[in-house]
Amino acid sequence: MEQQKCYENYPAWIVVISNLISFSTYFIGGFIVYQIGSLWLALYILYILILELKLLGGHCVNCYYYGKICAFGKGRLSSLFFKKGESSKFCKNKMTWKDIVPDFLVSVIPIIVGIISLIIHFNWLILFFMVLLFILGFSGSAIVRSQLACKFCKQRKLGCPAEKLFEKTKK
Numbered sequence: 001m002e003q004q005k006c007y008e009n010y011p012a013w014i015v016v017i018s019n020l021i022s023f024s025t026y027f028i029g030g031f032i033v034y035q036i037g038s039l040w041l042a043l044y045i046l047y048i049l050i051l052e053l054k055l056l057g058g059h060c061v062n063c064y065y066y067g068k069i070c071a072f073g074k075g076r077l078s079s080l081f082f083k084k085g086e087s088s089k090f091c092k093n094k095m096t097w098k099d100i101v102p103d104f105l106v107s108v109i110p111i112i113v114g115i116i117s118l119i120i121h122f123n124w125l126i127l128f129f130m131v132l133l134f135i136l137g138f139s140g141s142a143i144v145r146s147q148l149a150c151k152f153c154k155q156r157k158l159g160c161p162a163e164k165l166f167e168k169t170k171k
Contacts, residue, residue, distance in 0.1 A: 004151060004152065005152065006152055006153060006154040006157060007071075007152045007153075007154070008068065008154070009068050009069040010069050010070060010071045010073075010152070012069075014071050014148045014149070014152075015069060015071065015072065015073045017144065017148060018071050018072045018073075018144050018148060018149060019072060019073065021136055021140045021141060021144050022072070022141075024136055025106060025107060025133060025136050025141070026048055028110070028129050028132055028133045029044065029106060029107060029133055029137075030044055030045060030110075032110035032111075032113055032114045032117070032126060032129055032130065032133065033109065033110050033113050035113065035117050035126060036113055036116075036117065040113075044110070047105075047106075047109075048106060051103065051106070055074065056077060056078040056081060056082060057078070057081070057082045059090070059093075060074050060075055060077075060078035060082070061078055061082045061083065061084055061085035062085040062086055062087055062088075062089040062090035063075060063078075063087070063090050063155050064087060064090075064154050064155040064158055065153075065154070065155060066078055066079055066084050066085070066087075067079040067084070070149075070153070070155075071144075071148060071150075071152075071153065072149070087158075090155065090158075090159070090160075090161075091158065091159030091160075091161075093161045094161055094164075095161035095162050095164070095165045096165065100162075100165075104137075106137065107134065107136075107137030107138065110130070110133055111130055111133060111134060114126050114127075114129070114130040114133075115130075118130075150162075150163060
């Protein structure tokens, strides 16, 4: 079996595609949530910001890619705002499905809002964005992670709790 190469710094095109999927998910989710009011949109955006800050300050600081360009560019971004952590902590964390529920909620919350919105007043545009959000939030994200991000990740080779979780699922 051929050994997969790992990137020291990911190429810009991977970072762009990875973030395009993430930001499209956030934007579409925000558009759907906005249908029930700007206060709800503000809370949704705050939720996303909290998740991103938790990732940057809690996980990225311990990652091999801290200060480097990972598939999402967050290693470099993290180094601008947070001090480097301990790389041994990254591998010690155990991840369960419960740990990734908050990430899934970024797509699930707008889909639930969209369903309620469609029941109250059917709108083809909302339905279109819900389908697009579902595709991007679940399939798009999975494809980016499996084919562009994790596949070439040095941290995965060193030890990654997410990789261990998903490998258990495949067996």
